[in-house]
Amino acid sequence: MKTLLLSHDVTFRKQAERRFTTKISNNTSVSSRLSNFTKSPTWFHDLPLEVLLKIFSNFSEKELRKNIIPVCQKWRYAALKPQLWKCFEVVGGKIPLNRICYEINRFPYLQIVVLKSVHDPKQIIRQVCRCLSNLKELTIKDCEEIPEKTLINVLYSCRNLEKLNLSGTPFRGKKVFEDISLLPNLKSLNLAKNPYITIQKLTTCVLNCTGLEEFRLSKWVSLDEILKFDDQDVSPILLNLSSSLRSLTLDCSNLTTNSFNKIFTCNCLERLSLHRAKHLDGEMFAKLHRYFPALTVLKVKHASQISDANIVQLFTEGEEIMENLQTLDLSGCWQITA
Incomplete structure (x- = not known):
C-alpha cells in the first residue's frame, strides 16, 4: 500500500513538473516575440511606396514641395513620383529656364500650367508643346508678347485644353483666334488686356466656341482709338x-x-x-x-x-x-x- 502511494506521488510530481516546464517555455517564446517587436517597430516612414503614394495624393503640389520632400530620402523619392504632380506654376523670373523645362519634362502627367509675369515664356511654352499633350488648363498671364507661331503650336499640341487664360499677355495675328475656336473642349477663355485684339478677331473666335462657359474680356485696351x-x-x-x-x-x-x-x-x-x-x-x-x-x-x-x-x-x-x-x-x- 505504501509503495502504491509513493508511485502515485512520483507520477503526480512528474506531471506537475512537465506542466511548469511547458508554461515557462511558452512565456519565454512570448517574451522573445515582444522583445523582437519592440526592437524593430514599423514607423510611418517604413510604409510601402504604394501606401505613401496613396497618402501623398491628398496633398497639393505646394504642400509636397514644402512639407513632404524635406522629411527624408524615402519621402522625397515618393513625393517626386510624376503621377502626384498635376499642377505646375511659375511666377516671375527667379527660377532658371532650363530648370523649369527640366521640371516640365519630369512630370508628364501635368494637367495645369500657370505662367505669371515670366520675362520670356517662349522656351517654356515650347517645352509644354513637347511634353504635355494632355494639358487641360494653360495660363500665360502678364507675360511678354508671345509670337503668333509659338501660340499656334500650343493650340495644335494641346488639343484637350479646357481653359485658356492669356490675360495681360499680348499676341498678334488672326490665325491664333481661328485656332482657339477649333479647340473642341474649350470651356473658359480669358483675353483681357490684349492691346492688339480687334472686333473681327474676337468675333471669329467666340462665335465658333459653342461650348464656352466662361468668357472674360475686362480692361480691354485697343491701340486704335477709333475702335x-x-x-x-x-x-x-x-x-x-x-x-x-x-x-x-x-x-x-x-x-x-x-x-x-x-x-x-x-x-x-x-x-x-x-x-x-x-x-x-x-x-x-x-x-x-x-x-x-x-x-x-x-x-x-x-x-x-x-x-x-x-x-x-x-x-x-x-x-x-x-x-x-x-x-x-x-x-x-x-x-x-x-
Whole structure:
C-alpha cells in the first residue's frame, strides 16, 4: 500500500513538473516575440511606396514641395513620383529656364500650367508643346508678347485644353483666334488686356466656341482709338453664348441698355462681373433676380445709376434668389450711401 502511494506521488510530481516546464517555455517564446517587436517597430516612414503614394495624393503640389520632400530620402523619392504632380506654376523670373523645362519634362502627367509675369515664356511654352499633350488648363498671364507661331503650336499640341487664360499677355495675328475656336473642349477663355485684339478677331473666335462657359474680356485696351467695343459688336457674341455661359466678365465702358438686355438673356450665369457699367440703369439692376436664378457672384463696378433704393428692391423682391449670393461687389457706385 505504501509503495502504491509513493508511485502515485512520483507520477503526480512528474506531471506537475512537465506542466511548469511547458508554461515557462511558452512565456519565454512570448517574451522573445515582444522583445523582437519592440526592437524593430514599423514607423510611418517604413510604409510601402504604394501606401505613401496613396497618402501623398491628398496633398497639393505646394504642400509636397514644402512639407513632404524635406522629411527624408524615402519621402522625397515618393513625393517626386510624376503621377502626384498635376499642377505646375511659375511666377516671375527667379527660377532658371532650363530648370523649369527640366521640371516640365519630369512630370508628364501635368494637367495645369500657370505662367505669371515670366520675362520670356517662349522656351517654356515650347517645352509644354513637347511634353504635355494632355494639358487641360494653360495660363500665360502678364507675360511678354508671345509670337503668333509659338501660340499656334500650343493650340495644335494641346488639343484637350479646357481653359485658356492669356490675360495681360499680348499676341498678334488672326490665325491664333481661328485656332482657339477649333479647340473642341474649350470651356473658359480669358483675353483681357490684349492691346492688339480687334472686333473681327474676337468675333471669329467666340462665335465658333459653342461650348464656352466662361468668357472674360475686362480692361480691354485697343491701340486704335477709333475702335470701340459697342452694342453692335457684343450682341452677336452674347447671343451665341447665351445658352452655355456660366461666368461672364466684361468691360462695359461703351455698352448701353441694348447690350445689357443681351447680357440678361444668359440665364445660366452663376458669376457676373460688369466693369465700368456706367450705362446700367438702376431699375434694370433691381430686376437681376428675374434673369439669373443661379447667381452666386455679382460684381457691378462704377455703375453711376445704381442707388440704395435699387439695392433694397433687388434684395426684397428677389429674396430667395439673393440668398444664394456669396459675393457682392458694388465698388465705384457712388450713389450708394449705405
